[in-house]
Amino acid sequence: MKKLLSLLFVAFTALTASSLAHANEFTDLRTELSAARESLVTMMTNKDKRGADQQKIVKATADAVSAHLAKMKAPAGKEAQFKELNEAWNAFKKTREVDLVPAILAGKDDEARKIAGGIQKERITKCQQLVGDLGG
DSSP: OHHHHHHHHHHHHHHHHHHHHHHHHHHHHHHHHHHHHHHHHHHHHOGGGOSHHHHHHHHHHHHHHHHHHHHOOOOTTOHHHHHHHHHHHHHHHHHIIIIIHHHHHTTOHHHHHHHHHTHHHHHHHHHHHHHHHHTO
């Protein structure tokens, strides 16, 4: 009986630790998503923050999210949501690199705001919601 209780305790502890690790991963990812968004908003809203330094920050924050996602695994039973998160992030990042940042750097502020306040807002909101659903 003691062995059974010990095994159950070890299994419970391992499951709890695994759940906490997933939660921490997703909490960290949520923070990185926010940093990626904030760096881009800074570039878009402050014309004096469109130089090489801010461009590096914008790229680095997006790359951090992509790298983090690449290392993660879906929580058990949530593979579809995790796949949806990856797809939403990849679409967000592609539009950011191909359309939004070039519009900002070209001084096309109205176009940039339209992209940022439209499809990009929807995508980053979706990413944040999915991160919350997945454990963050």
